[in-house]
Amino acid sequence: MDTPLLNPTQAELLSLMLETLIPAAPQRGLPSGAKVRFAEFAATKGILPKVVIAVDAIGTLARERHSVEFGALEPAARLALLTDRNQPNAMAIAEMQTYLLHCYYQNPIVVSAIGMEPKAPFPEGYQVEEGDLLLLEPVFLRGKLYRDV
Amino acid sequence: MKPVDVLIIGAGATGAAAAWNLSESGLSILCLEQGERMEPTAYPATHADWETVRLKDFAVSPNVRQLAADYPINDADSAIAIANFNAVGGSTILYSAHFPRFHPSDFKTKTLDGVGDDWPIDYKTLEPFFAINDRMMNVAGLAGDPAYPPVDNLLPPVPMGKMGETLGKGFNKLGWHWWPSYSAIATRRTGTRDKCINLGPCNTGCAQSAKSSVDVTYWPVALRNGVQLRTRCRVREITTDGRDRATGAIYYDADGREHRQEAKIVIVACNGVGTPRLLLNSRSESFPDGLANRSGMVGRHLMLHPLGYVEGVFTEQMHSYRGPQGCCILGQEFYESDPARGYMRGYTMHVLRGPWPAEAAVSGVLRREIPWGEGHHEAFAARFGKIASMAIICEDLPEPENRVTLDPALRDAHGIPAPKIAYRLGENSKRMLAHGLKQGRALMTAAGAVKTFAFGPVRHTGWHLMGTTRMGRDPRNSVVNEFGEAHEVRGLYVVDSSVFTTSGGVNPVSTMQAVALYVSDHIKKNLRERLN
Numbered sequence: 001m002d003t004p005l006l007n008p009t010q011a012e013l014l015s016l017m018l019e020t021l022i023p024a025a026p027q028r029g030l031p032s033g034a035k036v037r038f039a040e041f042a043a044t045k046g047i048l049p050k051v052v053i054a055v056d057a058i059g060t061l062a063r064e065r066h067s068v069e070f071g072a073l074e075p076a077a078r079l080a081l082l083t084d085r086n087q088p089n090a091m092a093i094a095e096m097q098t099y100l101l102h103c104y105y106q107n108p109i110v111v112s113a114i115g116m117e118p119k120a121p122f123p124e125g126y127q128v129e130e131g132d133l134l135l136l137e138p139v140f141l142r143g144k145l146y147r148d149v
Numbered sequence: 150m151k152p153v154d155v156l157i158i159g160a161g162a163t164g165a166a167a168a169w170n171l172s173e174s175g176l177s178i179l180c181l182e183q184g185e186r187m188e189p190t191a192y193p194a195t196h197a198d199w200e201t202v203r204l205k206d207f208a209v210s211p212n213v214r215q216l217a218a219d220y221p222i223n224d225a226d227s228a229i230a231i232a233n234f235n236a237v238g239g240s241t242i243l244y245s246a247h248f249p250r251f252h253p254s255d256f257k258t259k260t261l262d263g264v265g266d267d268w269p270i271d272y273k274t275l276e277p278f279f280a281i282n283d284r285m286m287n288v289a290g291l292a293g294d295p296a297y298p299p300v301d302n303l304l305p306p307v308p309m310g311k312m313g314e315t316l317g318k319g320f321n322k323l324g325w326h327w328w329p330s331y332s333a334i335a336t337r338r339t340g341t342r343d344k345c346i347n348l349g350p351c352n353t354g355c356a357q358s359a360k361s362s363v364d365v366t367y368w369p370v371a372l373r374n375g376v377q378l379r380t381r382c383r384v385r386e387i388t389t390d391g392r393d394r395a396t397g398a399i400y401y402d403a404d405g406r407e408h409r410q411e412a413k414i415v416i417v418a419c420n421g422v423g424t425p426r427l428l429l430n431s432r433s434e435s436f437p438d439g440l441a442n443r444s445g446m447v448g449r450h451l452m453l454h455p456l457g458y459v460e461g462v463f464t465e466q467m468h469s470y471r472g473p474q475g476c477c478i479l480g481q482e483f484y485e486s487d488p489a490r491g492y493m494r495g496y497t498m499h500v501l502r503g504p505w506p507a508e509a510a511v512s513g514v515l516r517r518e519i520p521w522g523e524g525h526h527e528a529f530a531a532r533f534g535k536i537a538s539m540a541i542i543c544e545d546l547p548e549p550e551n552r553v554t555l556d557p558a559l560r561d562a563h564g565i566p567a568p569k570i571a572y573r574l575g576e577n578s579k580r581m582l583a584h585g586l587k588q589g590r591a592l593m594t595a596a597g598a599v600k601t602f603a604f605g606p607v608r609h610t611g612w613h614l615m616g617t618t619r620m621g622r623d624p625r626n627s628v629v630n631e632f633g634e635a636h637e638v639r640g641l642y643v644v645d646s647s648v649f650t651t652s653g654g655v656n657p658v659s660t661m662q663a664v665a666l667y668v669s670d671h672i673k674k675n676l677r678e679r680l681n
Contacts, residue, residue, distance in 0.1 A: 020522060021522065022521070023522060023523065023525070025526040030526055075522070083521055098511055101507055102200060102201045103201075106200060106506070118197060119197060120195050120196050121349050122357060123346075124346070125345075125346025125348050127471075128308040128310045128468075129311055131311075131313050131317070135314065136291070138324075142326070145295045145481065146252050146253060146484075147254040147261065148253060149257045
């Protein structure tokens with residue numbers, strides 16, 4: 001049997017954190033941050049322990065500052081806790097957020113929704129317009145810019 | 150180990166060029182490289198999540214990578230953190246292949262502008278070697294650039310894309326110079342090399358092998374010509390005969406065993422940090438302060454190219470992330486000196502492709518342009534694919550107190566003392582950088598940007614490592630002579646950018662490879678004397 005990455009309480013709290021940070025945008029075809037399998041991503045990148053620190057820190061902070069669980073807070077209050085750079089575990093939370101952005105913006109559903117193909121760059125590459133080299137004419141006509149020695 | 154005629158230390162940009170140039174001369178040549186051969190199928194561009202894959206083993210800092218081939222660098226006392234890559238191919242594995250040459254004036258800054266020092270050689274001396282190197286490195290670009298003496302036989306330029314064209318119009322509006330980038334990228338199929346297909350992340354290694362790293366340009370030919378290349382071999386010190394003549398090196402092989410390799414000629418190509426480190430670690434009774442360092446000049450005059458970053462956000466979707474990451478167009482309006490600007494010498498405006506999605510999101514959040522929560526998606530959509538980026542590459546004047554020394558405590562995995570960097574920006578550099586950032590923003594605005602952003606110096610950009618075994622005629626204030634041979638040690642040559650007397654305001658690779666070809670050519674032409 002696989003060992004769960006997080007216990008049920010941590011998993012639920014993490015899901016709410018991710019959803020608060022990146023809400024869904026159905027009109028853009030974009031899922032919330034909770035729907036991109038972040039815990040698995042974090043595990044493969046070796047940063048799951050830091051995610052656990054961040055999750056536990058946010059849970060503790062909610063109780064200390066507001067005397068309620070994180071999930072009982074209004075969205076604005078949840079976001080304020082997640083973006084408070086002065087809290088004791090701000091660095092772990094910031095690192096988690098950076099990896100969330102990596103996970104989110106390389107998720108195939110998100111990549112398609114923002115107008116790219118969900119693929120590795122190699123081996124197909126991309127088309128890029130050559131550009132109009134005639135735009136260089138005024139530069140060419142200016143004449144020599146460098147100094148002879 | 151069987152003695153060889155020539156020992157080259159380092160298989161990067163200049164070691165490879167020297168090896169190739171000497172490989173047809175019938176000499177026995179051995180190159181020792183501390184890194185491995187790279188496998189293009191392992192580069193991040195072969196992964197859909199390449200933006201994350203690149204963060205560890207392909208990070209720019211050896212202190213982050215900590216691979217077996219890396220040695221630590223103490224750059225805590227430097228405004229700019231050192232970047233490099235240790236492998237067959239050296240830093241060309243990760244470089245962007247932006248390949249402009251020095252200008253003629255870069256070699257005579259003291260005579261022309263009263264700052265820095267003059268090289269003992271000039272552009273004309275190197276011109277034939279620039280041409281050879283352009284051919285070997287498959288340089289793409291466009292002839293007719295008024296900012297340079299004639300440069301011919303270029304492959305077609307890399308595509309500008311909508312972003313490049315938009316900025317080109319901005320340059321034109323201001324009446325400023327711009328031109329398609331000189332790029333060491335095969336823009337058409339050449340020989341056995343496939344052409345560039347715009348993968349994008351050139352600076353994490355080219356899976357297509359279209360970017361001209363020297364493992365796919367010089368090394369295949371040099372090896373066919375009989376050069377021996379031993380990888381995972383770290384040189385600890387260069388040896389001499391006690392009468393100021395280089396005799397070879399002591400190195401550790403892949404299994405950690407120590408070997409002594411004898412050679413008649415020793416060529417050092419370990420970059421502007423690695424080379425002085427090796428010389429300083431090669432102490433003896435004759436050279437108590439490090440090999441070739443009776444003058445005290447080894448490690449001094451470190452030049453790093455303070456780099457500014459400018460960004461413009463446009464309303465139009467330009468797919469700005471597409472194309473070779475570091476090659477698009479460049480501007481040199483402010484390259485040559487104009488004292489009216491408040492500083493001497495100048496800089497290159499080096500246009501970069503825009504960020505890919507993860508980087509666009511991370512930088513946008515860090516700069517508070519993209520909020521968390523409500524508004525996140527709208528703000529991301531307003532930026533992604535619509536950002537034009539530019540580096541301001543500032544000429545750095547040589548200052549003796551900017552230097553590489555040996556760290557008193559830090560060691561590499563073999564116990565060899567690590568380098569310590571002391572570097573601060575000079576007043577001239579600060580004024581130049583401020584000017585470049587201001588002009589960069591003006592360009593973005595002229596091109597139609599609705600928002601601009603600029604800052605510098607950018608810390609993690611210390612790729613261009615120059616000046617630490619400088620070339621000169623006077624042994625009191627230089628380390629090597631006009632032929633790249635150490636003043637104080639016969640048979641010891643340096644060919645990397647540590648010999649640079651000035652830094653220019655461009656990426657150094659083109660010029661340093663031309664220097665390597667010139668030095669190795671001199672060795673070839675004077676073989677009888679050199680070997681005896």
